[in-house]
Amino acid sequence: MMKYITEATAKQTIRIRPTDSFKGTYGHITLVGGSQNFGGAIIMATMAAVYSGAGLVTTLTDPVNRTSLHAQLPEAMVADYHDEAMLKSSVSGADVIVIGCGLGTDDDALNILKTVLDTVQPDQKIIIDGSAITLIATHHLSLPKAHLIFTPHQMEWKRLSGISLPDQADVDKNKAVRDQLNATVVLKSSHTQVYTANDVFENTTGTPAQATGGMGDTLAGMIGGFVAQFSNVDLAVASAVYAHSAIADELAQHQYVVLPHQIIHHIPEFMKANEA
Numbered sequence: 001m002m003k004y005i006t007e008a009t010a011k012q013t014i015r016i017r018p019t020d021s022f023k024g025t026y027g028h029i030t031l032v033g034g035s036q037n038f039g040g041a042i043i044m045a046t047m048a049a050v051y052s053g054a055g056l057v058t059t060l061t062d063p064v065n066r067t068s069l070h071a072q073l074p075e076a077m078v079a080d081y082h083d084e085a086m087l088k089s090s091v092s093g094a095d096v097i098v099i100g101c102g103l104g105t106d107d108d109a110l111n112i113l114k115t116v117l118d119t120v121q122p123d124q125k126i127i128i129d130g131s132a133i134t135l136i137a138t139h140h141l142s143l144p145k146a147h148l149i150f151t152p153h154q155m156e157w158k159r160l161s162g163i164s165l166p167d168q169a170d171v172d173k174n175k176a177v178r179d180q181l182n183a184t185v186v187l188k189s190s191h192t193q194v195y196t197a198n199d200v201f202e203n204t205t206g207t208p209a210q211a212t213g214g215m216g217d218t219l220a221g222m223i224g225g226f227v228a229q230f231s232n233v234d235l236a237v238a239s240a241v242y243a244h245s246a247i248a249d250e251l252a253q254h255q256y257v258v259l260p261h262q263i264i265h266h267i268p269e270f271m272k273a274n275e276a
């Protein structure tokens, strides 16, 4: 039976911070992505992770993106994703990895993705978005033992699952592929659904004002931030999906279009209003 993601989901998840805590309490995220052409995607994902409250954030990207990322977000550490030793150690040191936002699909991107998938350990959580999903589908890459969270839009889900867009309305078909992948699947659309081991949740927030490039990159970073901080992974994913679109709904009351960076700036306020 379909369950719904509501304000109650967010309030059940977002916790008042204990006084006796420090940055290590809130998780270390490593994000990997941002080719020379798609730097904006990894900047939005990184900002979303930091504004969601992740304790420590490291971004591995093409060096051409370093200055623009730091100009917006001095809080993030940045390294070159071509440096394989650095890539491996940054992945090993993370609680949560986010890969694929603006990664692209060329040979460099494929090699970087393979290195990350080879390095991930079973106790880690990895959010697989955008180009990383396309690469896994195209090259039939095998998946690591880890907590896998895929965040496909409908075309990416078609590439990964083989399910046509009309057939994606069939929850049982999506579920069957989720079971094969043994992953959490966030199937993004105007009514985003979250497939977990035991449940299917449908989001109740969202607006066509969100239909703009970078919106999914922002969600991937938010999911990373929520999963890094809140121990129930399914609730953390569902709450990030809810918050991303609830903030957009609020802004869309007065705006024709809502930009990803505008959502990002409102995350801390949303979390404060819903902490419990």
Ligand SMILES: NC(=O)C1=CN([C@@H]2O[C@H](COP(=O)(O)OP(=O)(O)OC[C@H]3O[C@@H](n4cnc5c(N)ncnc54)[C@H](OP(=O)(O)O)[C@@H]3O)[C@@H](O)[C@H]2O)[C@@H](O)CC1
Pocket (backbone or CB within 6 Å): 037, 038, 039, 040, 041, 042, 100, 101, 102, 103, 104, 130, 131, 132, 134, 153, 154, 155, 156, 188, 189, 213, 214, 215, 216, 217
């Ligand atoms: N500023 C930046 O740096 C940005 C960087 N980005 C990065 O770019 C990379 C590629 O990601 P991508 O999603 O743009 O391309 P891709 O996977 O080929 O999908 C496009 C194809 O799928 C279709 N399609 C798409 N959505 C659909 C849907 N919901 N339902 C149905 N169909 C849908 C679409 O159809 P069409 O629009 O042509 O009708 C088209 O054929 C990725 O790494 C991402 O992070 C972007 O985030 C933008 C901002």
Ligand SMILES: Nc1ncnc2c1ncn2[C@@H]1O[C@H](COP(=O)(O)OP(=O)(O)O)[C@@H](O)[C@H]1O
Pocket (backbone or CB within 6 Å): 130, 152, 153, 188, 189, 190, 191, 192, 205, 206, 207, 208, 209, 210, 211, 212, 213, 214, 215, 216, 217, 218, 219, 245
């Ligand atoms: N009409 C809509 N209503 C609600 N949400 C939408 C709508 N259109 C797009 N979105 C949301 O915007 C995001 C788009 O993700 P994606 O296609 O990966 O964007 P990008 O890769 O450009 O960042 C998803 O979270 C999706 O749910």
Ligand SMILES: [Mg+2]
Pocket (backbone or CB within 6 Å): 129, 130, 153, 216, 217
């Ligand atoms: Mg995307």
